[in-house]
Amino acid sequence: MTVRIYVPIDVAAIACGAEEVVAAIRAEAHRRNVPVEIVRNGSRGLLWLEPMVEVATAGGRVAYGPVEARDVPALFDAGFHEGRGEHKLCLGQIEQHPYLARQQRLTFARCGITDPRSLEDYRSLGGYKGFERALTLGPAAIVEEVFESGLRGRGGAGFPTGIKWRTVAGAPATQKYIVCNADEGDSGTFSDRMIMEGDPFVLIEGMTIAGIAVGATKGYVYTRSEYPHAIAAMNDAIAVARRAGLLGKNIGGSNFEFDMEVRMGAGAYVCGEETSLLESLEGKRGLVRAKPPLPAFVGLFGKPTIINNVMSLASVPVILSEGAKFYKDFGMGRSRGTLPIQLAGNIKYGGLVEVAFGIPLGDLINDFGGGTRSGRPVRAAQVGGPLGAYLPVHQFDTPFDYEAFTAIDALIGHGGIVVFDDTVDMMKMARFAMEFCAIESCGKCTPCRIGSTRGMETLDKVRRGEDHVKNLALLEDLCETMKVGSLCALGGFTPYPVVSAFRHFPEDFRPEPQLQAAE
Amino acid sequence: MASFEPWTQERAAAIIAHFDGMEGATLPILHEIQEVFGFIPEAVIPMIAQALNLSRAEVYGTVTFYHEFRQELPGRHVVKLCRAEACQAAGGDHLADCAERRLGVKLGETTPDRRVTIEPIYCLGLCATAPSAMLDGRPVGRLDEDKLNALLTEAQL
Secondary structure: OOEEEEOOOOHHHHHOOHHHHHHHHHHHHHHHOOOEEEEOOOOOOOHHHOOOEEEEEOOEEEEEOOOOHHHHHHHHHOOHHHOOOOOOOEEEEHHHOHHHHOOOOOOOOOOOOOOOOOHHHHHHOOOOHHHHHHHHHOHHHHHHHHHHHOOEOOOOOOOEHHHHHHHHHHOOOOOOEEEEEEOOOOOOOOHHHHHHHHOHHHHHHHHHHHHHHHOOOEEEEEEOOOOHHHHHHHHHHHHHHHHOOOOEOOHHHOOOOEEEEEEEOOOOHHHHOHHHHHHHHOOOOOOOOOOOOOOOOOOHHHOOEEEEEHHHHHHHHHHHHHOHHHHHOOEEOOEEOEEEEEEEEOOOOOEEEEEEOOOEHHHHHHHHOOOOOOOOOEEEEEEOHHHOOEEEHHHOOOEOOHHHHHHOOOOOOOOEEEEEEOOOOHHHHHHHHHHHHHHHOOOOOHHHHHHHHHHHHHHHHHHHOOOHHHHHHHHHHHHHHHHHHOOOHHHHHOHHHHHHHHHHOHHHOOOOHHHHHHO | OOOOOOOOHHHHHHHHHHOOOOOOOHHHHHHHHHHHHOOOOOOHHHHHHHHHOOOHHHHHHHHHHOOOOOOOOOOOEEEEEEOOHHHHHOOHHHHHHHHHHHHOOOOOEEOOOOOEEEEEEOOOOOHHHOOOEEEOOEEEOOOOHHHHHHHHHHHHO
């Protein structure tokens, strides 16, 4: 009997040797005359175990990981192709793994289970059910369903998605657009990449529903040139959906029309800002636009445009298929539903954790994440990417909730958590935040363009011991100017990591005469 | 190793013509030009400007805005080292120092023998298997000094 073996095609697995593992399994199976079918699934998100190989058995899928090519002969010896659990890499029935069993996977329900390029797989686990219900509801009711779900923009701003959709639905125009912001540039985040590589149809379905809801016939996914595997998966899935009549004219046998394509950025972090992204899609320098007018009225090529993050759009199918109430029943306060959180940096069990809003930060870092990979004590965690605050351990009881994070001068952003151990130099991290802003500033507004460079210089003076008390006061003043005076979140939020580092770890912001002498 | 075609105006014109009628075609054209020739030759800028009814300054401005577009040929191999926070937290600074020392050039530069270009990159999305790098489009995670040295040896061949 042919053995079905799953080896992820997610780039995190590939970067850790998945292709070599596939070749080794093929060779070993051939040598032993064991017929195998290798399925390239997405990743389940237990990334410290990648490449994680699964074998289909009568009792469910049994996993092994992290597997290296050189482990493969021993795995066969231990009967892994029969799902036996004798090898030390055996993880047992993967569905029962505590890392997965404790999650509430709505957006990532299929990721890691299916072959991302198989429409049959997608449909077999509830795919296109949301689309079918959307067709029966009609545009106005779809918008209300999304509004009722309480879904807020997952890109970082947390703006209610339903309000955005209402605005675009009500804007009169001959052409409207759906733009998916897949310019996932924040360090410590990879959920957009994982869903595009592991379940691209869910994004296609979400964008299609958005198109029907607001009367847009064309969609763009704007993603990063650093994500070639995600681009390939999206393009393949779009071609499959088109052939199946799910993109194009009369989609799914209805009177609606919607088609989409993938566009690639070129290494500019600021293009994740929505108006900069629109400029880039139009072929220009990614200069931030002043708002108003909002993109909902004057967006891509001057037309009314929905611009939503990948995670927001990929949450739409489950909201439509299961209903707004089902989704809204997860979460806390005004943060409804689930958030795919990414555990990264110096962490033992890094990966993707989709849970309802409300989970304390410390549970994620310690219970799911297992503390640092280095084994040293955790000192700080940066939440929300390069523009997010550094939080000290005593704030780890903060629940994942937009308002709770705002209350401690922090942000959830795109849900990435980067963990640092006690060897981190927080003044260096603050300087890096300024440096990154200087490298990535679009240059349109002065606080960001000039302020970031001055911030770097000021921190260098502090390190060298030049008037360090005076210069720290100057730094705080500069941060205030950048925060209130910048045109977009790049300059406006760079003060979050800088000020939080200074406020919570002031002992690191001191001159280092010894270091200077050593150099 | 990436292999690039020598510049010809005919080839460039054919690439540009391929995107005829596409909305906002500037970036897709530039990506394709770089894919074929390895960089954005100056001579292509007026050609793109004419095809898209833009000024040369607008096209040149787009080329220079984006980190990814090059105006000269890279080394035979390109190693991109992730320098963002998650990789820093996992020991990326030390690896960047090692790479610079071994090759004798700074990040963003090409070795004098034109074999290797090393570049900083800000996030490959491999943050749970950090530190990460990419050799000519091939991603590598869980980098340590040994793996980095093997990667650089491969790049120097």
